[in-house]
Amino acid sequence: MTYSIAQAAERSGLSIDTLRYYERIGLVDPPARDSGGRRTYSDDDLGWLAFLTRLRTTGMPIRMMREYAQLRHRGAATAGRRKQMLFEHRASVRARIAELQSCLEVLDYKITHYEQIEHTFIEGITA
Amino acid sequence: MTYSIAQAAERSGLSIDTLRYYERIGLVDPPARDSGGRRTYSDDDLGWLAFLTRLRTTGMPIRMMREYAQLRHRGAATAGRRKQMLFEHRASVRARIAELQSCLEVLDYKITHYEQIEHTFIEGITA
DNA sequence: GTAGGAGCTGGAGTGCACTCCAGGTCAACC
């Protein structure tokens, strides 16, 4: 099964421009081309794009994704290095989640605080 | 208690340049000045900065923080609007956490996958 | 055979959030 760039964009959630941009900067291998010179993405290509978007969602910078892509390109010998990268990245994602959760507590507190103000305000009116 | 810009930077975790930048764009009110024209931050100023950095950490864009700052400036009458903003923002932070957690699962899976490759590799060598 | 639509290229432009700089002031210490 192959996909046009528009289909690849739709399935990956990236824009057509972003797909070409990722190719330019070496994040994805140049896909095959049809007889007219148009890109045809394979299922493998889409799988890689799906993984990339996960890394992106978790805040991995492009230069690190590129490093990962280059290691991947060099084959099984680099599996250890890649695993190490994911391992470290996972730790940073966990830290990020913890950070967000701690901020959530502050938000909860603030929102509660506003509710108290509202109650006071209403009491002030009805009193 | 008042603080120089360097002290405010240290306590807020923002850079001196960022403090001045935030002031320029209306995120923070211009602090008091000493006799020499230097900024002197109050505890209240630092409290607001601490809250701002929470909002920033949770990914609130500056234009939204500015909107919040402007509402805050207009006093108690805008408390409802502000609470609503925080409420919506909290929802987006929760969604973001959920998104990260779902990506974590993918990372876990990938890392496990690499561990399997390593085991296979070792077996391949020792076999 | 031509009009329309998808895709192509190289390169320029955008938005965000800072970050840096030159050239100056001011207070304090030696």
Add this chain to the structure above:
DNA sequence: GGTTGACCTGGAGTGCACTCCAGCTCCTAC
């Protein structure tokens, strides 16, 4: 009274990750 160091201003520059554009080529459908 001169040097040092912190701070001041307005404005320019940076890095990231796209996003847009002009001008072109193909294929398809009428």
